[in-house]
Amino acid sequence: MANVEMTRKEREKLMHKDAILNASVRLFSDKGFHNVSMQDIAEESEFAVGTLYNFFQSKEQLFTELMNNCADKIYNTLWPILESNLRQDEKLRTFVRAYAKFAEDNIEFIRLYISEYGTLTLILPHDGHAEKIKAVIDAKISDIIKSGIKNNIFRPVDTEIITLALLSTIRSFIFESSKEFNKAKVEQGLKKIEQLFVDTLLIPENRSNG
């Protein structure tokens, strides 16, 4: 972040750590935690195995840090939108679009995040940070829908279920798309998800596009 204050050495050290994390995300996102060895990460990042342990206490630590970075990145991208002053329907639309943009720029990251936290959770090393962030975002979406209903913008649907539906659909769609990423297709698909959910939610008098 504030890398003006740093010496060249410190900056290089950060770069190295970053290189290791980048190599890791590539490998983990397509093989999964248990099918990637520290050897593999060492080769991919062009460091020696021992060097990895200068940066991370253990393989689990490395993985946890990776997931937490990922969760934070997602949080920093999406939270401002959810906290903005947009009307509830526009908030949801913007949220979906931002998800698409984020996915485009961070496909391995998001693939890993969705595959690990989409369903699984119990199995891999984690300290709960990423799950907390997921829960916070889920709750916020739920709030937005509730408040949209209160303001007579949305129809009075079951909030829990539509939140689950919206988020699981976005996540599944992006996960499917990530197998062979195609920018145009993803944008088109997410626009359709936006239409499906937001237009379904809107009470007719608020609809402007069809």
Place this chain on the structure above:
Amino acid sequence: MANVEMTRKEREKLMHKDAILNASVRLFSDKGFHNVSMQDIAEESEFAVGTLYNFFQSKEQLFTELMNNCADKIYNTLWPILESNLRQDEKLRTFVRAYAKFAEDNIEFIRLYISEYGTLTLILPHDGHAEKIKAVIDAKISDIIKSGIKNNIFRPVDTEIITLALLSTIRSFIFESSKEFNKAKVEQGLKKIEQLFVDTLLIPENRSNG
């Protein structure tokens, strides 16, 4: 299946194999493939490690067979509904309800199935059978929606997206529920999913309940 034709020995052998598979599903569904050892399975099933290898070539074989059984069970439950003569909207409603019932009776099975095939796929040993079944069901749901649109029962929505949305919502909901299963809650939730999707799809003149 046709265990009338079998000797007692053959029947017992099948029972043993079944006991091993049942022990495995319990363990895999709450620890995941890589966190369950053949030792663990041996203890849980009350056989020796070596005995497991009289029934299965390898741990991967065992897992693959388990997943394939699971997929077949789901297929046999759901396919008849999708092929029935019900009107398209009733087909979807029945499908959702059958999913709930199936989940109730086979919670470990379905938890394993969804967690492995909900998102992940690449990471675990598999021969593609379970994926094929998933694809076949997905395609069939898509067809039903298309045909509902053709018959003016459903609104002309984007078929791909609504299929993805419906199935990913069902799967996420059941997976979430499986963490602490509660029959009433699951039935209630799936009824809401049914309402959300099927009622959204129906063109107003076909609606009977609200």
Place this chain on the structure above:
DNA sequence: TCATATTATGAATTATCGTTCATATAAAGT
């Protein structure tokens, strides 16, 4: 009852992988 065939056993083997650490390399300071 005894010989044969079937099935079960679990200690031993083998392989993999996370982790450590003595050593090498390179940078910084004097």
Place this chain on the structure above:
DNA sequence: ACTTTATATGAACGATAATTCATAATATGA
């Protein structure tokens, strides 16, 4: 140039876990 400090290296270690196999137990049928 020489000392000190920081960083990188990868062979060696130890633990875990899949798999094998010689042996034991059990069932079958003559």
